[in-house]
Structures are given as structure tokens and as C-alpha cells.
Amino acid sequence: MSLVLISVVVLLCLLFLSVPVASTIAGVGMLVGYFFSDYPIFESIGEVTWSASTDFLLLSIPFFVLLGEILLHSGIAKNIYFALQKWLSWLPGGLLHANIASSAIFSSISGSSVATAATITTVAMPQSEKYGYKPGLFAGTIAAGGTLGILIPPSINLIVYGFLTNSSIP
Amino acid sequence: MVKKLKKNSEYFIYLCGILLFSSVLLISAEVVLRKFFLFSFGAADELSGYVLGIIISWSLTYVLFEKMHIRIDVIYEKVSNKSKNLFDVIAMFFTFSFSMLLTYFSFDVVYTSIIKNSTANTPLGTPLWIPQLIWWLGFAFFSLVVFILLLLAIRTMISNKRNDYTSVSKEQL
Numbered sequence: 398m399s400l401v402l403i404s405v406v407v408l409l410c411l412l413f414l415s416v417p418v419a420s421t422i423a424g425v426g427m428l429v430g431y432f433f434s435d436y437p438i439f440e441s442i443g444e445v446t447w448s449a450s451t452d453f454l455l456l457s458i459p460f461f462v463l464l465g466e467i468l469l470h471s472g473i474a475k476n477i478y479f480a481l482q483k484w485l486s487w488l489p490g491g492l493l494h495a496n497i498a499s500s501a502i503f504s505s506i507s508g509s510s511v512a513t514a515a516t517i518t519t520v521a522m523p524q525s526e527k528y529g530y531k532p533g534l535f536a537g538t539i540a541a542g543g544t545l546g547i548l549i550p551p552s553i554n555l556i557v558y559g560f561l562t563n564s565s566i567p
Numbered sequence: 568m569v570k571k572l573k574k575n576s577e578y579f580i581y582l583c584g585i586l587l588f589s590s591v592l593l594i595s596a597e598v599v600l601r602k603f604f605l606f607s608f609g610a611a612d613e614l615s616g617y618v619l620g621i622i623i624s625w626s627l628t629y630v631l632f633e634k635m636h637i638r639i640d641v642i643y644e645k646v647s648n649k650s651k652n653l654f655d656v657i658a659m660f661f662t663f664s665f666s667m668l669l670t671y672f673s674f675d676v677v678y679t680s681i682i683k684n685s686t687a688n689t690p691l692g693t694p695l696w697i698p699q700l701i702w703w704l705g706f707a708f709f710s711l712v713v714f715i716l717l718l719l720a721i722r723t724m725i726s727n728k729r730n731d732y733t734s735v736s737k738e739q740l
Contacts, residue, residue, distance in 0.1 A: 415643040415735060416658045417636040420665040427668070443672035447699065450623045451616035459587060459622065 400433045454560050458508070458553050465507035469516045477502055478520045492530060493538045496521055500542025501549065508553040514543025569719065569732055572712050576628040579708075583622040590615040610691040617698040624705025627666075628712050632732070636662070640735045652724040655733040659717040666710040670703070677703045 411421040430438030482495040525535040559566040597611040680696040687693045723730035
């Protein structure tokens with residue numbers, strides 16, 4: 398019980414002190430490992446870091462990010478967006494539906510929420526001024542659509558999940 | 568000096584990009600060869616694993632300069648400039664202690680590989696100290712940069728001026 402309490406309190410304190418999230422999680426991990434575990438944690442840091450950072454499975458994460466960048470810079474993302482804009486123009490509030498739909502398509506290609514939202518924003522945001530949409534509502538649909546990024550596989554979180562639980566990644 | 572380090576970290580990130588692309592080519596060639604010619608290099612997964620380790624450690628510095636080490640700024644945005652400088656020092660201190668731990672304990676890995684002449688448990692049998700040394704140097708460079716930024720943050724806290732290298736926001740750079 399005290400383990401959960403202490404780790405959560407330390408975690409939240411450090412996060413709200415604007416310590417970088419990576420250092421926070423590492424610090425809490427070491428704290429818990431040192432005080433609440435019988436196994437030596439500091440001796441194994443080096444080996445664990447080496448074996449985790451050279452894992453062949455995890456290489457797919459930078460590759461997914463790379464794929465997203467290639468799609469963005471080659472203009473395919475733009476074409477997807479404009480095609481959906483034409484298809485969904487008959488709905489009331491057409492561009493908003495186009496935002497969600499292109500986020501869904503893009504998230505089935507790329508793996509992360511942030512990448513999806515950023516990509517769709519660079520393509521879609523100029524349209525909102527052009528057609529006089531309310532910027533808050535328009536950005537809201539992109540933000541909501543971006544969360545589809547990790548829901549629709551392949552996504553980075555599911556790769557990490559498969560890596561941790563040894564389940565197969567299709 | 569910090570500017571120079573920032574410039575250098577950009578060069579390293581280009582090298583990392585080249586490495587990543589070469590491992591893409593290697594894996595693609597491996598897949599095609601295996602599927603159609605029943606032939607394999609036998610080392611593509613191992614080599615690209617080393618590539619992953621190396622790009623992870625060497626890109627940390629660039630990511631630090633680009634403010635992509637995510638920090639939660641809910642409270643940070645609401646306090647005065649003086650407290651902001653204090654927050655920066657705390658953040659830099661934690662990053663520094665983390666990076667020093669990583670550097671110190673990953674040197675153990677490299678050192679063990681060198682004195683025991685370890686080779687990888689694969690057909691290629693790579694002497695492990697070569698990729699591990701490059702990997703460790705990335706962490707060492709990161710620790711050096713974080714140390715300099717920590718000193719910079721402390722100087723900023725004393726002189727009470729703005730300092731765009733350690734603050735949360737990126738726009739001022």
C-alpha cells in the first residue's frame with residue numbers, strides 16, 4: 398500500500414514541477430526498485446538498457462514514424478484529405494467530417510496520435526480560414542480525430558504492448 | 568559554446584538518419600532476397616538492432632535542444648519568472664542525474680565487453696564492444712550537454728535573466 402501511495406505522490410509531484418516525463422518515470426522506477434525490491438536494480442540498469450534499446454521489434458517504432466514523415470512530405474496525406482473532402486461534401490459541416498475521416502485513414506497507416514494530429518493539421522488548418530469555419534470547432538475535430546491514431550492498429554502503443562507481453566503483432 | 572553543441576547535435580542527427588535509412592534498405596533487401604531467392608544475409612536483424620541502440624543514444628541531445636523531452640507545464644505557466652528559473656534548474660538537475668546514472672552504468676556494459684572480449688551470440692559473432700562503445704558515447708555526449716545546460720540554468724537563476732535553452736517553450740529561440 399505504501400508503495401503505491403509513495404510512487405504516485407512522487408510521480409505527480411515531479412510531473413507538476415515540470416520535470417521531463419522520461420526522467421520522472423526513471424526516477425520513480427529507481428526509487429521503488431531501491432526501497433521496495435530485494436533485487437539489485439542499479440547493477441542491472443546498463444544491461445537492461447542495452448538489451449531493450451537493441452531489440453529488433455522496437456525498431457518498428459522509428460520506422461513507423463519515418464513512414465508517417467514520408468507520407469506527409471510526398472503529399473499523399475494531402476491527397477487523402479482532398480479526396481475525402483469531395484466525398485463528404487454532401488454532409489452538413491463537410492470539412493469537419495473530412496477531418497475525422499482522414500484522421501481515421503491516416504491512423505491506420507501511421508502509429509501515433511501526435512503524428513496523425515500534426516499531419517492532418519498541416520493539411521487541414523489552412524482550409525478553415527478559406528471556408529470560414531470557426532477555428533475552435535475545426536481544431537477540436539482534428540484533436541478528437543488524432544486520438545484515433547493509437548486506437549487503430551498498427552500503433553506504437555500496441556507494438557510496445559506486444560513487446561512486453563510476447564504476443565504476436567500482425 | 569552551447570550554440571556549437573547544438574550545431575553538432577544536428578550533424579549527429581543527420582548521421583543517425585543515414586544509419587536508419589541504411590537499415591531500412593538492408594531489411595528491405597533481406598525480405599526480398601528471402602522471399603524470392605531463398606537467400607539471407609543472416610545479420611540484418613542484429614545489425615539493425617545495433618542501429619536502433621545507436622540512434623536512440625545519439626538523438627537524445629538533439630531532442631533535448633528541440634524541447635521534445637515532454638514537460639508538463641500546467642503550474643509552470645502560472646508562476647513568476649523567478650520561479651520558472653527555479654523549475655528549470657530542478658528539471659535540469661533530474662535530467663542530469665538520470666543521464667549520469669545511464670552513462671555510469673552503461674559504461675559497465677562496455678567495460679565488461681572489452682575485458683572479456685565478448686562476442687554476440689549470432690552467426691556474425693560481432694565483437695560487442697564496437698557497437699556498445701558507440702552507443703555509450705552517445706550517452707556520454709548527452710550527459711556533457713545536460714551538465715552544461717544545468718550550469719547555464721543555475722547561472723540564469725542567479726542573474727535572473729531569460730534563458731531559452733532550458734525553458735519549456737520553444738518560440739523564443
